[in-house]
Amino acid sequence: MTRKIDVKLYGAFRQYSPNKSVTVSLPAEATVSSLRQAFAEQFDDDNARALLKASAFATDEAVLDEQEPVPSDKPLSILPPVCGG
Amino acid sequence: MMTIHVDTKNEALSTEAALAHCSAPGHGAADLFIGRVRDLNQGRAVNAVSYDLHPLLCCNVFREICEEARAEWGEALHFWLEHRQGRLAVGDDSVVVAVSSPHRDESFKACRYLVEQMKHRAPIWKQEHYVDGDSAWVQGHALCSHG
Numbered sequence: 001m002t003r004k005i006d007v008k009l010y011g012a013f014r015q016y017s018p019n020k021s022v023t024v025s026l027p028a029e030a031t032v033s034s035l036r037q038a039f040a041e042q043f044d045d046d047n048a049r050a051l052l053k054a055s056a057f058a059t060d061e062a063v064l065d066e067q068e069p070v071p072s073d074k075p076l077s078i079l080p081p082v083c084g085g
Numbered sequence: 086m087m088t089i090h091v092d093t094k095n096e097a098l099s100t101e102a103a104l105a106h107c108s109a110p111g112h113g114a115a116d117l118f119i120g121r122v123r124d125l126n127q128g129r130a131v132n133a134v135s136y137d138l139h140p141l142l143c144c145n146v147f148r149e150i151c152e153e154a155r156a157e158w159g160e161a162l163h164f165w166l167e168h169r170q171g172r173l174a175v176g177d178d179s180v181v182v183a184v185s186s187p188h189r190d191e192s193f194k195a196c197r198y199l200v201e202q203m204k205h206r207a208p209i210w211k212q213e214h215y216v217d218g219d220s221a222w223v224q225g226h227a228l229c230s231h232g
Contacts, residue, residue: 010137010138010139010208010210011137011210011212011222012210012222014137054227054229055227055228055229056227056228056229058139058142058208058228059142060139060141060142060145061141061142061145062142062145063228063229066229077139077142077208079139079142079208079228080210080222080225081224081225081226081227081228082204082205082206082207082208082209082210082225082226082228083204083209083210083211083223083224083225083226084136084138084168084180084203084204084207084209084211085120085168085179085180085200085203085204085209
């Protein structure tokens with residue numbers, strides 16, 4: 001059984017999708033690491049894939065670890081390296 | 086009164102509100118930091134910066150940083166941390182941080198802590214717009230540790 005997951009884009013990722021999000025299909029029990037792989041397959045741009053390696057997945061509450069299961073009921077985002085101020 | 090105030094804003098930031106919040110009869114010190122858009126970065130002339138941020142997560146991280154500072158420098162401290170989003174011109178205020186405390190040492194240290202941690206941990210991104218018409222996202226600090 002698979003599910004579709006919308007991942008909101010921020011920062012430099014915004015240039016890769018006019019919708020400001022990317023939808024990926026994942027098994028129900030997928031981990032964040034699997035999400036990263038599925039997300040990478042959405043891009044054929046080397047710069048986007050390099051950016052993904054330095055980026056973190058997060059809910060609205062916290063950054064997710066790679067081995068965590070992908071939450072089923074929370075909005076997800078991809079966060080490139082940050083630089084506030 | 087809530088002693089920690091954090092927010093993200095689409096309009097101009099208020100230093101007056103920050104200092105009003107960071108005030109108490111027993112506080113003999115208040116420290117105010119303002120981050121502003123600079124006209125030059127790494128040799129390129131800048132005329133504006135667009136700030137993108139994740140508002141909910143940003144406020145969670147801001148609050149977490151303030152609580153860490155309160156645990157380190159004292160329960161009595163008051164904290165203010167607000168960051169702008171959207172396009173800002175050179176000279177506009179991008180972030181306002183304020184801390185008040187009974188004595189100056191805690192305010193100086195806690196304010197510096199808030200600023201440095203915000204820059205390294207808060208989900209905020211900036212796209213610089215250059216005088217020559219080009220734009221670029223500024224490289225930052227990775228939040229992931231997956232290698």
